[in-house]
Amino acid sequence: MENVARLAGVLGEIKVDWAVLTGADSVCFATGHVVSIEIGLNPFAGGPTLAFIGRDQSVGIVCANIEGEQIRGVNYETYRGFECAVTDVAANFHRAVLAMAKRLGVSGKCGIEARSHPASLNEILGGASVSIDHDLARLRAIKTPHEIEKMRFAALCVAAGQDEARKRSSVGASELDVLNRIRARMENMAGERCAFAGEYLSGVTHTATLGTQPSSRVLQKGDPIICDLGPRVHGYWGDSCGSFIVDATPSDAYLRMFQASREALDLAISEIRPGLKVSELDRILRAFMQKQGYVYPHHSGHEFPRIVPDEDARLEADMFLMIEPSAYDPEVGGVRCEYMLRVTSTGSEIVAPFELNPVLGA
Amino acid sequence: MENVARLAGVLGEIKVDWAVLTGADSVCFATGHVVSIEIGLNPFAGGPTLAFIGRDQSVGIVCANIEGEQIRGVNYETYRGFECAVTDVAANFHRAVLAMAKRLGVSGKCGIEARSHPASLNEILGGASVSIDHDLARLRAIKTPHEIEKMRFAALCVAAGQDEARKRSSVGASELDVLNRIRARMENMAGERCAFAGEYLSGVTHTATLGTQPSSRVLQKGDPIICDLGPRVHGYWGDSCGSFIVDATPSDAYLRMFQASREALDLAISEIRPGLKVSELDRILRAFMQKQGYVYPHHSGHEFPRIVPDEDARLEADMFLMIEPSAYDPEVGGVRCEYMLRVTSTGSEIVAPFELNPVLGA
Structure with a gap:
């Protein structure tokens, strides 16, 4: 998890407490988890696969149940997406994000990806947020x-x-x-x-x-x-x-x-x-x-x-x-x-x- | 544009003034415009391709410059996405959304798609918003x-x-x-x-x-x-x-x-x-x-x-x-x-x- 440490270092420099990654490439960069993208947002997902990365190097992924099986060696939380019942996948996603945020102790200023951060997360996470798009791009440019x-x-x-x-x-x-x-x-x-x-x-x-x-x-x-x-x-x-x-x-x-x-x-x-x-x-x-x-x-x-x-x-x-x-x-x-x-x-x-x-x- | 009229009818029933569509399938349903999805969010887009649909059947699409050429017979606004300069695609997207909202006179209550509505749009559009996911799914289920x-x-x-x-x-x-x-x-x-x-x-x-x-x-x-x-x-x-x-x-x-x-x-x-x-x-x-x-x-x-x-x-x-x-x-x-x-x-x-x-x- 070399990139978690690198990203945590950047968060320290720019005085952001948590990165909330919602872009597939960023999630993969930080956690190694490859998010499926080939049909856009999966109909059985309630929002983008999301990764919290803390300044203290804590990591937590939130994704739909069908995706969780593919995650290796990273703390994650799944929600009901594909299943045999009528369900509100967006609400399920929100609950899982909240649960993970609580488990990790997410608070303070969040760094978000402006292009992919869902509106619904603002209410859930509260607090101040700032785009870290440019910092992420610079960091990701140098490969480990x-x-x-x-x-x-x-x-x-x-x-x-x-x-x-x-x-x-x-x-x-x-x-x-x-x-x-x-x-x-x-x-x-x-x-x-x-x-x-x-x-x-x-x-x-x-x-x-x-x-x-x-x-x-x-x-x-x-x-x-x-x-x-x-x-x-x-x-x-x-x-x-x-x-x-x-x-x-x-x-x-x-x-x-x-x-x-x-x-x-x-x-x-x-x-x-x-x-x-x-x-x-x-x-x-x-x-x-x-x-x-x-x-x-x-x-x-x-x-x-x-x-x-x-x-x-x-x-x-x-x-x-x-x-x-x-x-x-x-x-x-x-x-x-x-x-x-x-x-x-x-x-x-x-x-x-x-x-x-x-x-x-x- | 039969589906614009059908959607406008639903907006009237649920007392929503504008639909703000950000899902590729919904945009296509309402406007006929096919949004490219095969690599997820395009790196040269500042946000999802978006369609405003008014209760008065007004229509306006906002998309990156590279996508605009494919739109036929619908009012649209493009922003600088793929181009030969350093540019902030997210900021460009926001400006174009604002311009289109102004042109159409978007105000009142907006109906949004909870899974794909970017957080950044909340500040731009202001006002109240409500998820229309379920109404859209019901409407889209019956094909014209x-x-x-x-x-x-x-x-x-x-x-x-x-x-x-x-x-x-x-x-x-x-x-x-x-x-x-x-x-x-x-x-x-x-x-x-x-x-x-x-x-x-x-x-x-x-x-x-x-x-x-x-x-x-x-x-x-x-x-x-x-x-x-x-x-x-x-x-x-x-x-x-x-x-x-x-x-x-x-x-x-x-x-x-x-x-x-x-x-x-x-x-x-x-x-x-x-x-x-x-x-x-x-x-x-x-x-x-x-x-x-x-x-x-x-x-x-x-x-x-x-x-x-x-x-x-x-x-x-x-x-x-x-x-x-x-x-x-x-x-x-x-x-x-x-x-x-x-x-x-x-x-x-x-x-x-x-x-x-x-x-x-x-």
Whole structure:
């Protein structure tokens, strides 16, 4: 429970008595418990799975009965969610939160997650509360050795998914066909279903248009592909993006785009080191792409800190960055080359390399 | 916008001025807008996508910029979520909610969804609020003609998924392999990724144990399979369950379990009609199964009303019921036969039948 101690330390610094975590990623960060998220809020849950973390390092989770069986080595309280009776799951949740708060002696100032803290808890917990979103993001950005192993495994699953994408991207398959073959490969490796962010897109229009969702469009000869994989593996998010052409020699215009994105990624790999200002990294990458004639309307990377022009944070060792300098052309399609990088003590490390090559089977 | 009028009618009856919808299913019910849920709360959203519905039938949606493009024919307000700058998404969300509330003239008593209403909105909206969870569930239970078409299509996707399950369940494939082939079939039919509740389980232990999740377990000759498919298709949830044996003749013990579950489902189909008390339907099904020697520790069906022993509600025309009388035996495995049924004016209709047969390829 190294992260409980780290979080308790932050609570001391910001003079907050209890963290009340309601975001799935935060609960997992602090307690190791992986909250199911794939259908949003479960119909048999009365509220989000919640974790109290005290400045004294006390821990208590509150969750629905169906979820409790999965918790290991942490104090928890369940309430009736899925059961064979008419029941008010929201009221059951509230009672369980109150019981846990009493058991732990929750009082004083609570630090909450503004985006996911249910209104009903305000009445129950009373007292003052303050958002700790920013403090949590900063703390979570630096991974512990245990978390580095989790991130490494997520990256390996993602690399396997990219390998599967190259094998399965053939004329006649639909985007959703290929995406689900990729999911199967990653999920078999994880040994479980993985919530999935990202996209698998084909053709000029789909790949050149941000916000497009995977569809039943069937792959055609010469299609550009963008394969952006973001599975949550054992509670930690992997990410990566490969780009290539289906069953044909890439055009010169496509190769120029690919080369720009690939070289910008290499540039990031060579520039990243502790102490580098995020805004400077962003500037370097955008400037490089712009010199080749490409502009991308999104961040140069994430998680926290997001690699955007006005982020003042500096890189620190054991941050994980998903770097994705991209090129889009409505006539040619889109290219995005993205690796998961770890900031090391002296530079950066590609967490799990995979083939970035515009030509399939090359 | 038939459901806006229906909801406005209910608000009038319960003397609530505005509904503040924050659950994805409720927002879709009232406005038709399908909120993405597959990774829980999006990291680039400042809170749940929210819909105000007035007693005067005013409608306004608040969502992050990336989501706004998908809204059709409804008044909406977006805020900066995904963008190329450092920004406080929670604060942006709050400002947009306030702007929309002002534009619509939201005042008086608000009806909220207790499980998903963010605490931060209380300060913003002020005034009194009351949970409308139960009223919403009752209202949503009766489908409009437009919704019946949506449910019918979801049922057709599910039936296609069950067909795929029978084709792909072969020795050597893993649970997750087969599940992702099923997803591909359903998602191709839907033309989009579908959030997915349910499970595909193999072998005696996995199928006999409630709460088991699909894994990389490889199917073996003679395995019992439980294939419970709950995809969300264009905002509406399909559901169904098939059970069968892989590549072998079922044992007598399995066939007895299958027959009991299958006949209980037929019994439900013949008993269901408007006016029937839910508790009575539940009693009939459990009694039938018990006479064959089987007890299932879960509801006999759902959605609202859930088919449980103490539910006093009565069935009404155009409710959709997912009926799933089941049998579990730690020595033999589990069997669950489930169809989506619509309550008609005189009885019930199987919305989209598919093969329920313990023998594959029979």
